[in-house]
Structure formats: structure tokens, C-alpha cells
Amino acid sequence: MKRSHICNGMMICMGTLLFGMMAVPPAQGQVQGWCEEKYLVRDKTSVVESISMPALVVNGDEIFVAYRQGNIKLIHSKDRGKTWSSPVDIAPNLRVCSAPAIMLTNSKLLIVWPSLVQINQFTAFQLFFAESSDRGKTWSDPKQITQSKNDTFSPRLLHVGEQILLVWLETPLAETLGNIPMGQRPNYSPESVESLFETRIEDKLIDRRKQVHSNFYASFYNPGMSSFSSQTQIHDIFAQRIPHIFALFGPYKGSIFLTVNENADIRSYETKDNGRTWNPYFQDREYFDPGMLMDLLIVDGKRYSTWIRRQAYQQIPVNFRSEEGVGNLQLSPPHYVRSLPRIAYSDGVFHVMWEAGQEEESWLTYMRTDDIPPTSEIVEPKSPDVIERTVTFRWKGEDNISAVDRLMYSYTYGNKPWSTVQSETFATIQTPPDDEYEFQVRAQDVAGNIQSPVSKFTFNTFKSAPETKITQAPPMSVALNARQVEVRFTGDDNTDPPDKLMYSAQLDDEPWTEFASGLSHMFSNLSNGAHTLRIKMRDSIGNIDPTPAECQVSIKVGLELVLETTPPSNTNADTITFGWTTKDDKGNPVDLQYYYRLNKKSAEEIQNANRIELPDLEEGRHEFTVWGVDASGDKTPEITYKWLVDRTPPETRAAFTKNYAGKKYPIIDLSAEDPVLTDGERTATPTQYEYRIGGGAWIPFTNSGTTWPVEKALSFISWGYIVELRAIDAAGNADPTPASVDLRIFVRTNPLIFYPVVVVLALVLLYLLRMVLPKGRGTRRRTPSAKTSSAMMDEEENSTEVKTENSYGSTSSFKFDDEDDKNKYPFS
Numbered sequence: 063m064k065r066s067h068i069c070n071g072m073m074i075c076m077g078t079l080l081f082g083m084m085a086v087p088p089a090q091g092q093v094q095g096w097c098e099e100k101y102l103v104r105d106k107t108s109v110v111e112s113i114s115m116p117a118l119v120v121n122g123d124e125i126f127v128a129y130r131q132g133n134i135k136l137i138h139s140k141d142r143g144k145t146w147s148s149p150v151d152i153a154p155n156l157r158v159c160s161a162p163a164i165m166l167t168n169s170k171l172l173i174v175w176p177s178l179v180q181i182n183q184f185t186a187f188q189l190f191f192a193e194s195s196d197r198g199k200t201w202s203d204p205k206q207i208t209q210s211k212n213d214t215f216s217p218r219l220l221h222v223g224e225q226i227l228l229v230w231l232e233t234p235l236a237e238t239l240g241n242i243p244m245g246q247r248p249n250y251s252p253e254s255v256e257s258l259f260e261t262r263i264e265d266k267l268i269d270r271r272k273q274v275h276s277n278f279y280a281s282f283y284n285p286g287m288s289s290f291s292s293q294t295q296i297h298d299i300f301a302q303r304i305p306h307i308f309a310l311f312g313p314y315k316g317s318i319f320l321t322v323n324e325n326a327d328i329r330s331y332e333t334k335d336n337g338r339t340w341n342p343y344f345q346d347r348e349y350f351d352p353g354m355l356m357d358l359l360i361v362d363g364k365r366y367s368t369w370i371r372r373q374a375y376q377q378i379p380v381n382f383r384s385e386e387g388v389g390n391l392q393l394s395p396p397h398y399v400r401s402l403p404r405i406a407y408s409d410g411v412f413h414v415m416w417e418a419g420q421e422e423e424s425w426l427t428y429m430r431t432d433d434i435p436p437t438s439e440i441v442e443p444k445s446p447d448v449i450e451r452t453v454t455f456r457w458k459g460e461d462n463i464s465a466v467d468r469l470m471y472s473y474t475y476g477n478k479p480w481s482t483v484q485s486e487t488f489a490t491i492q493t494p495p496d497d498e499y500e501f502q503v504r505a506q507d508v509a510g511n512i513q514s515p516v517s518k519f520t521f522n523t524f525k526s527a528p529e530t531k532i533t534q535a536p537p538m539s540v541a542l543n544a545r546q547v548e549v550r551f552t553g554d555d556n557t558d559p560p561d562k563l564m565y566s567a568q569l570d571d572e573p574w575t576e577f578a579s580g581l582s583h584m585f586s587n588l589s590n591g592a593h594t595l596r597i598k599m600r601d602s603i604g605n606i607d608p609t610p611a612e613c614q615v616s617i618k619v620g621l622e623l624v625l626e627t628t629p630p631s632n633t634n635a636d637t638i639t640f641g642w643t644t645k646d647d648k649g650n651p652v653d654l655q656y657y658y659r660l661n662k663k664s665a666e667e668i669q670n671a672n673r674i675e676l677p678d679l680e681e682g683r684h685e686f687t688v689w690g691v692d693a694s695g696d697k698t699p700e701i702t703y704k705w706l707v708d709r710t711p712p713e714t715r716a717a718f719t720k721n722y723a724g725k726k727y728p729i730i731d732l733s734a735e736d737p738v739l740t741d742g743e744r745t746a747t748p749t750q751y752e753y754r755i756g757g758g759a760w761i762p763f764t765n766s767g768t769t770w771p772v773e774k775a776l777s778f779i780s781w782g783y784i785v786e787l788r789a790i791d792a793a794g795n796a797d798p799t800p801a802s803v804d805l806r807i808f809v810r811t812n813p814l815i816f817y818p819v820v821v822v823l824a825l826v827l828l829y830l831l832r833m834v835l836p837k838g839r840g841t842r843r844r845t846p847s848a849k850t851s852s853a854m855m856d857e858e859e860n861s862t863e864v865k866t867e868n869s870y871g872s873t874s875s876f877k878f879d880d881e882d883d884k885n886k887y888p889f890s
Contacts, residue, residue, distance in 0.1 A: 094410075094411075094412075094431040094432065094433045094509065095431065095432060095433075095507075095508070095509030095510040095511065096382075096391075096393060096429050096430070096431055096432065096508070096509055097143075097429055097430055097431075097432045097463045097464050097507070097508050097509050098429070098464060098465070098468050098508040099394060099427050099428070099429055100143065100427070100428045100429070101425045101426070101427060101428075102127070102137060102146055102425070102426045102427075102428050103129070103131075103135075103137065103149065103425060103426045104423065104424070104425035104426075105131070105423070105424065105425070106422050106423045111131055111132045112130075112131065112400075112419065112422075112424045113129060113130075113131045113417060113419075113424040113425060113426060114129065114130050114131075114161075114254075114400055114401050114417045114424060115129060115130045115160065115161035115162070115251070115253050115254070115401045115402075115417060116128065116129040116401075116404060116415045116416065116417060116426050117129070117161065117162050117163050117164045117404050117415075118164065118404055118406045118413060118415045119164045119165055119166045119171075119406055120406040120407065120408040120411070120413050121166050121408055122408055122409050123139075123140055123141055123142050124138070124139070124140055124166075124197070125138070125139040125142065125143055125406075125413060126138055126164055126166065126171060126198055127164075127415055127426070127428075128152070128162040128163075128164040128173050128175070129162070129417070129426060130159050130160065130161065130162065130175075131149075132157050132158070132159070133151060133152065133153055133154050133155075133156055133157055133159055134151075134152040134153060134156075134159050134162050134173060134175050135149040135150065135151055135152060136149065136150045136152055136164075136173070136198050137149050137150075138150075138197070138198050141462075142411065142430065142462065142463060143413070143428055143430055143463055144462060144463050150198060150199070150201070152173055152175075152192050152201050152204075153177070153190065153192055153201070153203070153204040156177040156179075156190065156204060158177065158178035159175050159176060159177045159178070160175065160176040160177075160187055160215055160251045160253075161175070161176070161215070161216060161217075161251050161252075161253040161254075161401070161402075162174065162175035162217070163175070163217040163218055163219045163228075164219070165219040165221070165226055165283075167226065167285050168285075169195060169285065170193050170194065170195055170285050171193065171194040171195075171197065171198050172191060172192075172193055172219070172226070172283065172285075173191060173192050173193075173201075174189055174190070174191045174207065174217040174219060174228060175189070175190060175191075175217065176188065176189055176190075176213070176214055176215055176217070176251075177190050177204075179206075181209065181210070181211060182211065184211065186210065186211060186212060186213045186214075186235075187213040187214055187215060187235070188206055188207070188208045188209065188210065188214055189206070189207040189208040189214045189217055189230060190204040190205060190206050190207060191204065191205055191207055191283075191290070192204045192205070193288055202288070205288075205289075207228075207281070207290050208230075208232075208279075208293070210232055211234075212232040212233055212234050212235075212277070213232065213233055213234070213235035214230050214231070214232050215230065215231055215232075215233070215251050215252055215253075215304075216230055216231050216251065216252045216253060216308045217229075217230045218230065218308065218309075218310035219283075220310050220311070220312065220318065222312070222313075222318060222336040222337055223336050225282050225283070225284075225336065226282065226283040226285075227280060227281075227282060227283075227310075227318070227336065227337040228280065228281045228282070228283060228290060229278065229279070229280050229296070229310045229320055229337075230278075230279055231252065231276050231277065231278050231279075231304075231305065231308060231322075232276070232277045232278075232279065233274060233275065233276045233277070233304050234274075234275065235304075252304060252305055252306050252307075252308050252402075253355075253401045253402040254400070254401055273300035273301060273302070274300065274301055274302065274303060274304055275298060275299075275300055276298060276299050276300075276301065276304055276305055276322075277295060277297075277298040278295070278296040278297050278298065278320060278322070278331070279293045279294065279295055279296060280293065280294050280296055280337050280340075281293045281294070282337070294337075294338070296320060296331055296340045297329075297331055297340065297342075299322070299324045299329065301324045301325045302325050303325065305322040305323050305324070306323060306355055306372065307321060307322055307323040307328070307350060307352065307354070307355070307356055308320075308321075308322050309321045309322075309350075309356060309357065309358045309367075311358045311359055311360050311365070312360055313360065314360045314363070314365065315363075316334065317332045317333060317334050317343075318332070318333045318334075318336065318337060319331065319332055319333075319343060320340070321347075321350055321358075323350070323352045325352070326352045327352070328347040328350045328352060329342070330342070330343040330344070330345075330346070330347065331343060349365060351369075353371060353372050354369045354370065354371060354372060355369060355370050355371075355372060355402045355403075356368070356369040356402075357369075357402055357403060357404050357405050358405070359405055359406070359407055361407050364384075365383075366382075366383065366384050366405065366407070366412065367382075367383045367405065368380065368381065368382055368383075368393075368403040368404065368405045368414050368416075369381050369383060369403070370399050370402070370403060370416075375398075376398075377396035377397050377398055378396055378397075378399055379392045379393070379394050379395060379396045379397075380392075380393045380394040380399060380403045380414070380416055380427075381393060382405075382412070382414065393414065393429055394427070394429075397418055398418055398419055398420060399416055399417070399418050400417045400418060400419050400424065401416060401417040402416070403415065403416035404416065410431075410433075411430055411431050411432075412430060412431045413428070413429075413430045414428070414429045414430065415427070415428050430463065431509070432462070432463050432464070432507060432508075432509035432511060433509070433511060434461075434462045434463075434511060435505070435507070435511040435512055435513045435514055436459055436460060436461035436462075436464065436469055436505040436506065436507045436511065436513055437459065437460050437461075437505065437513055437517075438457050438458065438459045438460070438469075438471065438503050438504065438505040438513060438516075438517045439457060439458055439460075439517055440455060440456070440457045440501065440503060440517050440518075440519040441456050441457060441458060442454065442455060442456035442488075443455065443521070446519075446520055446521045446522060447521070447522060447524075447525045448493055448521055448522065448523045448525065448526050449525045449526055449527055449605075449608070450493065450526065450527075451492070451493050451526065451527075451528075451529045451554060451556065452490055452491065452492055452493060453490070453491060453493055453521070454488055454489070454490040455473070455488060455489050455490075455491075455501055455503070455519065456487060456488045457471070457487055457488070457503050457517065458487060459471065459487065459505040461505070461507045463507070463509075464507040464508045464509070467485075468507070468508050469485075469505050469506065469507055469508075470483040470484065470485055470505070470506045470507075471483065471484055471485070471486070471487065471503055471504065471505055471506070472484070472503070472504060472506070473489050473501065473502060473503040473504075474501075474502050475491065475494070475499050475500065475501045475502065476494060476499050476500075480504075483506060489503075492556070493523050493526045493556040494523055494556060495523065495556050495557040496522075496523050496524050496526065496556065496557045496603065497522065497523060497524075498520065498521070498522040499520070499521055499522070499523070500518055500519070500520050500521075501518070501519045501520075501521060502516045502517065502518050502519075503516065503517050504516040504517070523556055523557075524603065524605075525605055526555075526556045526557075526605060527555075527600075527601065527605035527606055527607050527608060528553040528554060528555035528558070528563055528599045528600070528601050528605065528607050529553065529554045529555075529599075529607060529609075530551060530552075530553050530565070530597050530598055530599045530607045530609075530610060530611040531551060531552055531553070531554065531611055532549060532550070532551045532597060532611045532612075532613050533550050533551055533552055534549070534550035534551075535547070535549045535550070535595070535613040535615070536615050538592075538613070538614045538615060538616060539616075540616070541616045541617065541618035542615060542616065542617050542618070542619075542699075543618060543619055543620060543622075543699050544588075544617070544619065544622070544699035544701075545586065545587055545588050545589075545617065545619055545622050545624060545699075546584055546585060546586040546587070546588065546701065547584070547585045547588060547593075547595065547615050547617075548582055548583070548584050548585075549567075549582065549583055549585065549595055549597060549613065550581060550582045551565065551581060551582070551583075551597045551599075551611060552581055553565070553599035553607070555599075555601045557601065557602070558601045558602050560581060561579075561581065562601075562602060563579075563599045563600065563601055563602075564577040564578060564579055564599065564600045564601075565577065565578060565579075565580065565581075565583065565597055565598065565599050565600070566578075566597070566598055566599075566600070566606075567583045567585065567595070567596065567597055568595075568596040568597075568598075568610070569585055569588070569593060569594075569595060569596075570593055570594055574598075577600050579746060583597065586624075587624070588615075588617045589617065590617050590618055590619055591616070591617060592614060592615070592616050592617075593614065593615050593616075593617065594612055594613075594614055595612060595613050595614070595615060596610040596611070596612040597610060597611050597612070598610035598611070602766070619647065619699070620646070620647045620696065621644065621645070621646060621647070621652070621654070621690065621692060621696055621697070621698040622644065622645055622698055622699065623642050623643075623644045623654075623688065623689060623690050623698040623699070623701050624642060624643050624644070624645070624701075625640065625641070625642050625688070625701055625703060626641050626642055626643055627639055627640055627641030627642075627673070628640060628703050628705070629705050630705065630793075631704075631705050631706065631792075632705070632706045632708055632745070632791070632792035632793040632794075633705060633706070633707060633708070633793050633794070634707070634708055634709045634793040634794050634795050635707075636677065636678065637675050637676065637677045637678075638675070638676040638677075638679060638684075638686075638705075638707075639673070639674070639675050639676075640658075640673070640674050640676070640686060640688065640703070641672060641673040641674075642656075642672050642673075642688060642701070643672060644672070644690050644698060652692070653672075654690030654691055654692050654698070655667070655690065655691050655692075656668040656671070656672065656688060656689070656690050656691075657688070657689055657690075657691070658674060658686065658687060658688045658689075659686075659687040659688075660676065660684070660685070660686055660687075661684055661685055662685060662687075668688075674688075679707050680707065680740070681707050681708060681709055681710065681739045681740045681743075682706070682707060682739055682740070682742075682743050683704065683705070683706050683707075683743055684704070684705055684706070684707060685702060685703070685704050686702070686703050686704075686705075687700050687701065687702045687703075688700070688701055689701065706743065706745065706792075706793065707793075708736070708739060708745055708791060708792070708793035708795060709793070709795065710736070710737050710739055710740075710795065711791070711795040711796060711797050711798055712734045712735060712736040712737070712748045712789040712790070712791045712795065712797050713734065713735050713736075713737065713789070713797060713799075714732075714733075714734050714751075714787055714788050714789045714797045714799075714800060714801040715731075715732070715733050715734070715735075715801055716730050716731065716732050716733075716787045716801035716802075716803050717730065717731045717803065718730060718731075718803050718804075718805060718810060719731050719769065720810075722771075722776075723771035724771075726775040726776060726777065727771040727772055727773065727774075727775055727776070728771070728772050728776055728805055728810070729769050729770070729771050729772075730769065730770050730771070730772060730785075730787070730803055731768065731769055732751070732765060732768065732769060732770045732787065733768055734747065734748040734751070734789030734797070735747065736748055736789075736791045745791060745792065745793075746792060748789040748790060748791045748792070749764055749765060749766045750762065750763075750764055750789070750790040750791075750792075751763055751764070751765055751770075751787055751788065751789050751790065752787070752788055752790060752796070753772075753785055753786060753787045753788075754785070754786050755772075755774055755783050755784070755785050755786075756783050756784065760788075762790075772785055772805070776805060776810075778811075779807075780807065781806060781807055782804075782805045782806035782807050782809070782810060783805055783806065784802060784803070784804050784805065784806065785802075785803050785805060786800040786801070786802050786803075787800055787801050787803070788800035788801070
């Protein structure tokens, strides 16, 4: 028998893989995607033992698949096709079989299939069945259903009410084809793509009759009796070929239907009594195409089918049709399909199975719809603190059907859009600026389902240190005739630009220098030999590069000149002084003739001195180069020193923020700017300040931020004070006009609060005075009594000597001397 042949099997496999990775657009009316193709059973066998002609039945998560590999075998899945059992043999003694049918009842699993047996001294395919009461683990002995001189094929099972209807076709295969080898006869079945399209091949097979006679029969299965009823003929046809469309489906529009093809015509038969009587049906034929092989089922009153083109020995795709033929979806790329793809449905999920092969290898392919999103879990990094300049996130995915290596992923963090989908389970990103972030990843399966909710991992970059890189340094291969070496470098930080980073330098194993600003460093006083120079950078919140950049240099000095007196790198001095010493190659002091160059101008000789003063230099950057020459003309290396003359003071800005540190230390908005110098040079922002309170002594402090808490506490009711602040630049220039911040109570508080409080306090004070002052200010009240005239005269004479007695019996020297005293004490 002719077999499928693929010249390049690898190309077909790769094409299948790439097709599965493509996003297949959903058919009209379909809301679910499809999982990738899964290859369940695969083997290299002879023709009669090839894996072929599967049938399947589904109940929720359980899937049962019967197929032919010599005899009939069964595989089983309990998790909707994610994992599968090993094959179980059904009737192993019946070795030559054709396409089976399978059905699940409430208590039993039923398989019906044709097997080649001896019937009255001739050989023909007859229908057998076997049952399992333990979900396919063990099986009954096979029982024969048909006893016919013709070959029986294509069993179809369908639930109709409380019964199971069995329909099949009979045809005289031997009479039609003549004497063909036994091993090839199982492939001459309506389910076969390769063998049944031309049953009458001119000049090669005997054409006993001009027409092929095919009969269609029905029977009913009784689960309780484990038997089938007597068969009933549905109809018969005479055609040039055995039918390759043989579809039993329903209930549809209230009836059960059997549809077959008669050559290029479509014939349908209808039963309204669940399969007991059948009548021709002449409508809805446009759904079927005689150029197809089709399996069909009804879901919610609508027809769904799988189909392939009738093209033997050619690569063809497997297709799915839904919604009354309106929507069509290609499930697989073109490949060598050998039998009818079968379809099943349960719990909202469609399942499809077919046989494919290349050369002598054959296998079963399975697909299903999938609307369950995958999941993912972020497994790295372990710590939320990111310290490197890059951070790698790793995750793992899981899906209910798709293999993990077929999942795709996208990710995001911060406010960035989702990345393009990728198959890799990791992502490396540049560490973002100092802050807290949430990294999110979502998985997508082959069916197009996207994970929700997404996986999340919160991380922060506050501990991310800068990365130092040396950009310029002398090569190690060249010995330097100098005791000093300049190294240039830069830093890469997630937040600060390079010019805002601080650096520290180390020579060999000596201590590290204090951190300073700049992007270059001069290593001085290097001895002859090899040296390792290291630089590490620090960002504004104190993170230090844990892996300093380093380079090696080699020093070999003959005559050398060493600068011993230099100005500060920033100075406001009027006169600049340089001083130096010179040594020979053994380190002994020597006197030389010296020359210098200022700001790259012409060289000038220094007369018999190792010291020079440079007066009245203009503001700006300057460069001084000096070298010495001995009597023989040998020259020391040129030593260059750079510095900045800055006599322009900075400008200070300060204001009260209305906030407090620790609820009692007022916080000042503080900044300073050093103006552009006269030559256009711009200096670094000052970080040194001084402050004083109430005209006291100036107190220095350092502040590199934008706010500063005054070190003298203030309570809400304290009177307050005025603080003055002035910036001092790197050259020592102090702001001559300090910034003043008034922190007195009537300035620092809200007027809407302060003045009402003052008014209330004044009223309270007046009230207290009213309560206190009248107690000692009134005249004594006497009790009237009768007096003689003489006594009254004596009293008047002595009135100037008598002291007034108050109403409480105490004495007081108080009296109103005149009208002014009364005005002073209005409450008397």
C-alpha cells in the first residue's frame, strides 16, 4: 500500500510548532481560543499496527480515547487533556480492526468497533463491542453485534433520550476492491483519508459491479442487558464510491439525522422517533461538502464540526466550523492527516482528536478549547532591596492545558507600558531612580488567555549604588617618568548624574581618601614600581560602589620634581605661591634650572629658585606647569597643577517652611548659588554655611540638601528669634548679605490665629484686673450713730490724723489726693 512520504520531516514539525505559536484569530461566534497540538501516542509500526482512527468521549474533566493500533486500545485523561494514562488493550485477540466508536453512560463505558473475522468461510469486518464498569481499567470480553457477508464500518453512537443509538454502514468491500492484501484492508474505511476515495481504479482492480452498494443500519444498546437490539435498515445507495461522509447527529430541530454522500450528492435521513423509522430529508444540505471528511455534533441546538479536505497523500489542515457554518477556524498547519478528525463537547469545552503521520511513524494529535488563564509566580529576586545597576526578575508559569514552554509573558513596572510578549521567563532591567516600585508579570497561553490578576513583586532602589568606570588612565605597558598620575572616571547611577556623585580614591593598600566631588583624581608621590589605582563613587544618599574601578600603572622616574607648596583647588587669594623640590633617580636632592608655564603660555625661566609667587591673577581657572633641567640637559617630567581663583561671594536664599522637625525645630528652605565668574566659569553649588541667632557668633554647618532644621527649639508660645544664614563657597568667600529668617511668634504664626489669641489674652487680663483692684480702693463705710455736737466738732478737728479703715477691718494709707488720682483708678 502506498504510504505518506515526507521529504523533509523536520520542516513539517517546525511548521507545526510555529503555527501553534501564532495567535489564531477566533472564529465568528467563538469566545474561546484553542490550546496547542498535543501528541499523545507515537510509534513507528507496520501498516496494520499503525496508530490511527481515534474516537473520543468527554465527561467534564475525563476524556476517553479509543484508537486502532492492530487491536483497539484506550487512553484516559482525568485533567482535561493535560496528562494521559498508558494505553489499555481492548480485545487483544482481535488484531485487525477498523475505526471505533466510544460512548459513556451513567455506569458504563462502551466501545464498538469493526474487526476482521471469518464468516461462513469468507473474511469480513464485523462489529464488536466491549464494556467497562470501572472507567476503562478493565473490560468485558468482546461480543459480536453483526453477522453479515458484507463488511461493516463506521459505527456511530448517539444518546437519544434514555437510549444509545448505534448506526453503521455495510458494503461488499471484497467484491468492490477485489483481492487486496489483508494488512491493507483496515485502511479501506470511510474514516481513512488515504485509501477510500477511489474504490474503482481502472485497469488495476476488478469492477464486479458498476455501482458500489452501501447499506445503512441502526440498533439500540441496552446497558442493563449488555446487548444490542436487532438491526433496522435505514436506507441503501448505489454509487461510484463508498461514502466518506457518514455523520450521525442530533437532536437538531427536534429530529435525529444521518447524512451521507452519494458520489457528489448529499443524502440526509431524518428520524422523529429516536431512530426507529427514517425518512429522506431534503433541507440544510448546504452545510455539507462532498469534498470533505466531516465529524459533526449538536450543542445548544447549533451544529459544530471538524473537517478536512479529501486530498490523499497531501498536506492538509484540520479545520473547525461553528455557528451554522458561518465561522471557520484552521486548527493546525497543513500536514499529513490520515483519518477523519473527531469532535466531542462537555462543560463548555470542545475537544478534537485526529491521526497524523510521516513515513512509518504515526501519532494521535489532541486539541481543545481553553478559557482558563495561566498563572505565574515571581521567584527572583529574593530581596526587595536592589543594590546593583541592573536587576533581573525571574518567574515560572503554569497552565491547565498548555505546556509551560509554550507560555508567553509580558511585564511592566512603574508607569511603563506592558512589554512585548516573550517566551523567556526572566527580564533584566536597568535599575530605575531611587523609589519604590511594583514589578508585574502576566502569562499568556496558546489559546490567548491572559493571566488576571497579574503576579506582583514590590522592590525599591534606595540602596542601589553607582557603578564606577575609569575613562582615561596611562597604559600599564608604558613606564611613566613621573611621580603623579591623573585618572579620569565617570559614574553611572540610577538617580544622580555623574557630576553630582562623590568619589574616593585608593593607592595600592593605603587608606581611601575622603569623598570629594569631581571626575578626575591626581595620584601623587608614587614610588618606582607597579601600582594599583582604585576609584569608587558614592551617590547623594550614601550608597557606595561595592566594586571599585581600578587600573595599574608602572612608575620609573629618573630626575623628578615634586610640588610641595600649592594653592587650594579653590581659592580667593590675591597671590598664589608654588614651591617644589627635585631629586635624582636615587632620591638625593639636586638643584636644577627651572622653567614654568602659566595657562599654556610661553615657557619662562625661574632664576635660581625653587619657589615662585604669582600675584594679581584674574578670576577663573588657571594651570601652572613647572619642570627642571640639569646641566647635561636631562629634564624632569612636567608637573601641572590646576586651580580656581574665585573672589565672587555666593548668594544665600532662605525662608521658613512653616514645618518643624521633631515638632519643635523650625525647618528652613535653604539654597545657595555661586554666580558665574567674570571669565564665564561656573563653580560648584556651595554646601558650607554659617548661621547666627540674635546677632550672636557665627556657627558653621554643612548642608547639601534643600532644607535645614534650625538647631534652636521653638515652642508654640515662645516669643521666637531671628536667624541669619550665609553661604560660604569652596574658595572661602562668604555671602556679605546674609539671608534673614524671622521666627518671632507674630511672624511665624498664622495671623488669623495669632491676633485673635492676643485679643482673647488682653480681655482675660482686663477681667483679672477688674476682679483684683476694687478690693483695696474704696472708702470705709461707717454705721450711722447719734453723736453730740461737741463730739462731732472733736472728730472734725482730728480728721487729718485719723487713718481710713477699710470694710474688712484692715488699714490703708491710700487716699485720693486730687482729681488726677481718681482718673488713674477708674474702678474705685
